[in-house]
Amino acid sequence: MIRKCEEHGYFRGEECLKCGERGKFMLDDEHEMRLGRFVSGVLRHFPDDVGLDMDAQGWIELDAFCEAMKKRYKWAGKMRLVSLVESDPKQRYEIDNSFIRARYGHSIDVDLDYPLYDSDVLYYGVSQEEVDMLLENGIKPYRQTYIHLSNSSQRARQAASVHTDNPVILEIDAASAAKDGYEFLCANEEIVLSKEILPEYIEIADD
Template identity: 25%
Template structure:
């Protein structure tokens, strides 16, 4: 399998497992799991050739660990980033490190300064444990900026944090008060 095929399949899986399962007639349970057989059949109706080997290659080669296959090998899910309303992953609450980072594009800063970080169409705000990962995330949206978040102080004031299987930190909202403006790093 070539890199292009893996990337295209990963994007397709992200689309149907995070946002639009109904686009191929796929059903997700409340934890985001989909039957792999139904995924392959739905993809075929959409004229996409998927098989178990390609799905496993995408899951195992993803450096961001976006997907998980069930222990029995029959189901797959995206580990976070869902916007579909019927999925509500039950992540375990964890105490975050002192600081976490959020990569974004410079054009979103005015909105962030007014509202803080909001989940938007996703279920959670996504935070990174390190600056290089946050830079990678920010670059997806334009000229990247990394915001430093006072995660532990938020947690101490009652905000809940969770960590997805792939290491991404999740919270419902980051008020402006916890975004360290002076710590922004323009890249």
């Protein structure tokens, strides 16, 4: 459930964690899920299917997006869209003035313009079955434009646990890769994006 606290903005749950107020109702769980699927699909995978133009950096005009959204869901106005974006704990989307885009997760070709991430190491969680192949061949995007890396081994384990019960955490020598010209983009506070990780920069993390 998404609600709006007048003092602290949009939040998910029954009450604002900062002040305990219930706030104004915005979306129930069912409508949040339905709208979230539409937003994810359009901003990450098929803007053309709903007649929307996306620029090279993944941006779509907000008003045009809202028009397409309301054709599908008459109850889904701009305020409810903003509530979905701003309350998202995973920071999957962003609104900048009159444009909206997904921060990560694209299967279509985009050239995201995030700041470079400066770190010595990054992490990537994989299944037991994938380890040897990735250590030998490196990591490349699968069904996505970018690889999603984590800035902590704990976050990498959480992300990988969605797909496998006993993930192995790979450690990426980001400092050496960056010196060799590879770019790491800071998508949000936890996720870092890259186009390719060669095997010489990968090893199994020491838990």
